Amino acid sequence: MGAKQTPSQTVGPFFGPALIDEGLAILVRPATRGERVTIEGRVLDGDRAPVPDAMIEIWQANADGRYNHPEDTQEKLLDAHFHGFGRAATDNEGWYRFHTIKPGPVPGIGTTLQAPHINVAIFARGLLKRLATRIYFPDEPLNANDPVLNSISPQRRPTLIATAGPHSAEHTLRFDIVLQGENETVFFDI
């Protein structure tokens, strides 16, 4: 006992060469099981200006709903071709993009079931500690009983659900991350 947490500090503006590799935004390989999905969106600040120097990390279960981690001991198949971690930087217009699969549902607290979701961490200059949110999927029946979604007010809940816009490419979902102001994304204290 007795060790105390090291405080968080901002990632700053100069992380790119150290942390970003374009391959880290592509989670799928040809043999990966599951429904392909491209998730893209913009990171916007309180003035609706794009955030061109953010880093987005995602962590998700595989198509069967199992995390590739020793503490997930569910009797579901692992996928040797899917790890579940992704990392991307935003571009000059604030866009990020991941090529992944839709995860399966995973257990929640107790006997609850969580709807398919992707865990998201956001880092940027001006963020002294990481922000955490989740990407849920549109037209997903399990959303109705998801304990985390149901803990959010109905007004703010849509900020957590990706959208398939009328002009979106096939298998592409949009998920904007609004750091501040109107339609501010719901962030979690995890």
Next chain:
Amino acid sequence: MSTPAGYRREAPGSHPPTAHPAYASTQKRSPAHEPIRIEHTLSEITGPGLGWEIVRAGDADITRCNGGVALGERIIVAGRVMDEDGRGVPHTLVEIWQANAAGRYAHPNDRHDAPLDPYFSGIARILTDGDGSYRLTTVKPGAYPWRNHYNAWRPQHIHFSLFGPSFATRLITQMYFPGDPLLTLDPIFNSVPDEAARLRLVAAFDMHVTVPEHALGYRFDIVLRGRGATPTGI
């Protein structure tokens, strides 16, 4: 399966708030709503291990590259990554980046009028050993100006990024140097409300890390969140 125990929550004052007006970039980027606390599920208790092979051998000494030797004061930074119970976090990835000895990053957006060093990238990736220990040979980074306010200068610092065992333990932080007069003036360092917590960001000069006739040594231990005793982790 039952949900494994969650991770402990942050102690009050031990991490910065989201909004810290003295750090101007927080003003339009910090959420206005309080984050909503959720209990830790498998989604938070699991996290990326090392499925992505980006660690290259030899990265623990970044003073030599491109066939040359970096300019500046060579130093050694060593420490241990542990949890709040003092248990080492073994085989976890530590990603490191810093300015060169002149206070310039090898980054296209760094416009500071200080020389780049062709023999210094400022980037390291290290895996902790079985005890959670790591060791880096680098050069002492220079201070540099930034435009946060008039005559603003960042204290000398090294960026650290760590995963630990779960999504919940992810941490990005900065290491500072003891005795730096810029520390008391720096809005980023001073964003941590609790003074004792703030001082945990300052490495200790350490004669046991120092190597005779070679380099001064600094010790910087990093403490990630520990496991809670209850599933709610409070």
